[in-house]
Amino acid sequence: MRSSAIAVSGLRKAYGDKVVLDGIDFDVAAGSVFSLLGPNGAGKTTTVNVLTTLMKADAGTVRIAGHDVASATKEVRRVIGVTGQFAAVDELLSGRENLRLMADLKRVRPGDQVVTELLERFDLVESADKMAATYSGGMRRKLDLAMTLVGAPQIIFLDEPTTGLDPRSRRTMWGIVRELVADGTTIFLTTQYLEEADQLADRIAVLDQGHLVAQGTPEELKRQVPGTHVRLRFADLYELDEAARVLAGATRDDEELILRVPSDGESKSLLGLLSRLDEHMINAKEFSVHTPDLDDVFLALTGRAGTERTERTERTSEEAIAR
Ligand SMILES: Nc1ncnc2c1ncn2[C@@H]1O[C@H](COP(=O)(O)OP(=O)(O)O)[C@@H](O)[C@H]1O
Numbered sequence: 240m241r242s243s244a245i246a247v248s249g250l251r252k253a254y255g256d257k258v259v260l261d262g263i264d265f266d267v268a269a270g271s272v273f274s275l276l277g278p279n280g281a282g283k284t285t286t287v288n289v290l291t292t293l294m295k296a297d298a299g300t301v302r303i304a305g306h307d308v309a310s311a312t313k314e315v316r317r318v319i320g321v322t323g324q325f326a327a328v329d330e331l332l333s334g335r336e337n338l339r340l341m342a343d344l345k346r347v348r349p350g351d352q353v354v355t356e357l358l359e360r361f362d363l364v365e366s367a368d369k370m371a372a373t374y375s376g377g378m379r380r381k382l383d384l385a386m387t388l389v390g391a392p393q394i395i396f397l398d399e400p401t402t403g404l405d406p407r408s409r410r411t412m413w414g415i416v417r418e419l420v421a422d423g424t425t426i427f428l429t430t431q432y433l434e435e436a437d438q439l440a441d442r443i444a445v446l447d448q449g450h451l452v453a454q455g456t457p458e459e460l461k462r463q464v465p466g467t468h469v470r471l472r473f474a475d476l477y478e479l480d481e482a483a484r485v486l487a488g489a490t491r492d493d494e495e496l497i498l499r500v501p502s503d504g505e506s507k508s509l510l511g512l513l514s515r516l517d518e519h520m521i522n523a524k525e526f527s528v529h530t531p532d533l534d535d536v537f538l539a540l541t542g543r544a545g546t547e548r549t550e551r552t553e554r555t556s557e558e559a560i561a562r
């Protein structure tokens with residue numbers, strides 16, 4: 240069995256009488272990506288702050304690489320790296336100087352070599368000697384993450400690393416996260432973007448009103464909501480009528496000439512469905528299997544839409560262009 244990099248049990252935290260974390264439990268396997276998903280104000284940053292020793296919990300236990308955050312603060316700090324929601328970059332220093340400062344703080348040697356390697360890895364060589372104040376948002380995030388990587392921490396906390404980034408920078412960040420995981424690093428990532436969690440995480444926990452309302456792999460979460468179905472589009476109403484007669488349990492959209500047939504999405508059922516159409520000499524112009532996505536899951540679990548729709552739409556259109 241893989242060991243736990245992060246083990247959280249009965250974690251509680253309130254600000255005054257406002258309870259933010261009302262007893263949450265989870266476990267993150269070493270070398271995996273765990274994503275804490277939740278809307279603004281859900282308590283993601285609070286969780287990161289407690290897990291990284293920046294804030295004390297009111298109750299519960301947190302172990303990082305086996306060390307208790309309450310009693311072994313030093314040991315915990317030695318194995319973690321944190322990239323906060325707001326970049327910790329010193330704007331008046333250059334990228335190189337920021338990294339050098341971090342290498343000195345962490346007593347990483349040889350400092351120059353580590354700094355050079357990170358500048359190359361993050362594609363910041365050209366701007367290395369410019370003041371960070373002149374960097375774009377995406378470059379600043381990259382520099383911030385590079386600073387987190389000084390000293391190669393085993394466990395990295397990324398608090399909303401891509402919020403506000405343009406689609407290209409977001410993709411770059413995703414690539415870097417994937418590289419880190421390939422090297423065996425454990426990643427704890429918070430996000431408001433369902434798609435980001437879906438893309439990166441081995442396991443996801445959904446935080447809502449102080450509780451984890453769901454946990455599992457992206458696939459497990461998606462299976463929790465009903466709704467996998469086959470979508471068939473027909474050339475005319477006559478074919479739609481025929482198909483609706485043949486396929487029991489289907490719902491129809493006469494305007495769009497679409498039939499939705501509930502299905503488990505397995506190849507055997509799909510083959511059966513297609514054979515039935517064929518036996519009755521019915522041809523569908525389009526055929527697709529729709530699996531619920533994390534948006535459907537979030538909506539079902541919390542009764543609200545989870546993401547900032549505009550960002551999602553922008554990203555999707557840019558992806559479409561990229562293809
Ligand atoms: N230092 C604080 N004092 C009082 N309330 C706070 C403090 N920090 C956060 N909160 C409140 O706690 C809730 C959770 O905040 P936060 O952990 O920052 O959520 P998230 O990172 O998911 O957006 C919010 O309602 C926020 O206003």
Ligand SMILES: [Mg+2]
Pocket residue numbers: 283284285324398399
């Ligand atoms: Mg936050």
